[in-house]
Amino acid sequence: MKILYSAISAGALAARSLSDRSCGSQGLSSHQFDITLEADVTGAPTWVQYIEPNKLFAVNKNGNDLHILNVECGSTYSLTPAINATGSSGVVHLGFNKDNTRLVSAAYGNGTVDVWDISSDRLKLIKTIPAPGNPGPRSPNQDASHPHQANLDPSGGYFAINDLGIDNIMILDTQDDNYSAAGVTVHQSQIISSFISGTAPKGAAAGGIVLHPNQKDLYITNRLTGGKSDTLAHFKIDSGFLTPGKENPTGGILPRMLSISKSGKEILLGNQNGPAAAVAFGINEDGSIDATPKATLDLSVFGEKGSGPPYIAEI
Numbered sequence: 085m086k087i088l089y090s091a092i093s094a095g096a097l098a099a100r101s102l103s104d105r106s107c108g109s110q111g112l113s114s115h116q117f118d119i120t121l122e123a124d125v126t127g128a129p130t131w132v133q134y135i136e137p138n139k140l141f142a143v144n145k146n147g148n149d150l151h152i153l154n155v156e157c158g159s160t161y162s163l164t165p166a167i168n169a170t171g172s173s174g175v176v177h178l179g180f181n182k183d184n185t186r187l188v189s190a191a192y193g194n195g196t197v198d199v200w201d202i203s204s205d206r207l208k209l210i211k212t213i214p215a216p217g218n219p220g221p222r223s224p225n226q227d228a229s230h231p232h233q234a235n236l237d238p239s240g241g242y243f244a245i246n247d248l249g250i251d252n253i254m255i256l257d258t259q260d261d262n263y264s265a266a267g268v269t270v271h272q273s274q275i276i277s278s279f280i281s282g283t284a285p286k287g288a289a290a291g292g293i294v295l296h297p298n299q300k301d302l303y304i305t306n307r308l309t310g311g312k313s314d315t316l317a318h319f320k321i322d323s324g325f326l327t328p329g330k331e332n333p334t335g336g337i338l339p340r341m342l343s344i345s346k347s348g349k350e351i352l353l354g355n356q357n358g359p360a361a362a363v364a365f366g367i368n369e370d371g372s373i374d375a376t377p378k379a380t381l382d383l384s385v386f387g388e389k390g391s392g393p394p395y396i397a398e399i
Contacts, residue, residue, distance in 0.1 A: 117362060126144060126165075127147050128143075128145040140155050141178055148170050171212065186210075196214055197215065213263070215250060229250050253270050279306055306331075313334055316332050332373050353396060358389075362393055
């Protein structure tokens with residue numbers, strides 16, 4: 085298994101492994117991260133995504149360029165630029181349709197959503213969609229629209245795009261390759277704290293969220309808690325409602341992105357501040373998280389305070 089990171093402070097991408105297997109294998113067998121590859125790349129790749137067989141898509145949070153890099157895994161490893169194109173500035177998240185021919189990018193910095201044709205090794209901008217609605221009441225975060233993610237629903241028919249700036253979830257309809265705002269209403273069915281106790285420390289907030297492929301377990305990172313470590317919370321999903329489980333330390337401060345391994349047996353997260361910058365936890369049969377990590381990587385590997393990986397996922 086290879087675990088992929090982008091480190092914004094260094095403008096670098098690194099593949100770090102928990103075993104000496106080739107790309108695409110499943111499961112973790114070692115108890116340490118080994119550095120397999122490090123490569124300088126353009127800009128600030130705070131979000132990347134690997135698409136089989138060897139394409140890595142990378143944003144530049146501080147610019148308007150999007151990149152495709154070729155990843156080679158085997159006896160040697162390499163990461164080489166392949167294609168780049170320009171679109172909206174400040175992209176922070178990438179979403180792909182089911183057959184990986186269309187890419188939807190959420191431009192937090194520009195208040196827009198871009199739709200790309202990525203079929204046949206292309207990277208062609210199809211359209212740019214302004215986020216609908218008016219900015220919210222809380223300055224400065226709501227002085228403008230800030231699309232934050234573009235997540236494909238299980239049917240593959242819609243993208244859900246959450247917007248911090250206007251307190252809105254835009255539903256993008258993919259039917260007939262149209263990619264337009266759909267007339268779909270999202271109803272709120274439950275409000276629950278991301279803290280298992282039900283009470284958040286003053287100033288604390290959720291930082292990341294991921295749904296297990298079994299559709300029964302939800303994981304949320306909480307940050308700005310004021311403790312020696314921020315936390316990872318587990319919730320069970322039953323009949324569409326959340327039930328709190330347990331909450332464990334993340335091993336560091338300011339957790340950002342988190343993901344589930346291909347086997348579904350591990351959860352991977354990055355802490356922006358240490359001591360542990362990259363962490364792999366085991367997932368038990370009941371969906372709970374092991375308190376002791378399977379593997380960690382110290383912040384010093386990435387650099388100074390604040391330079392922990394904003395992205396981590398198995399490739």
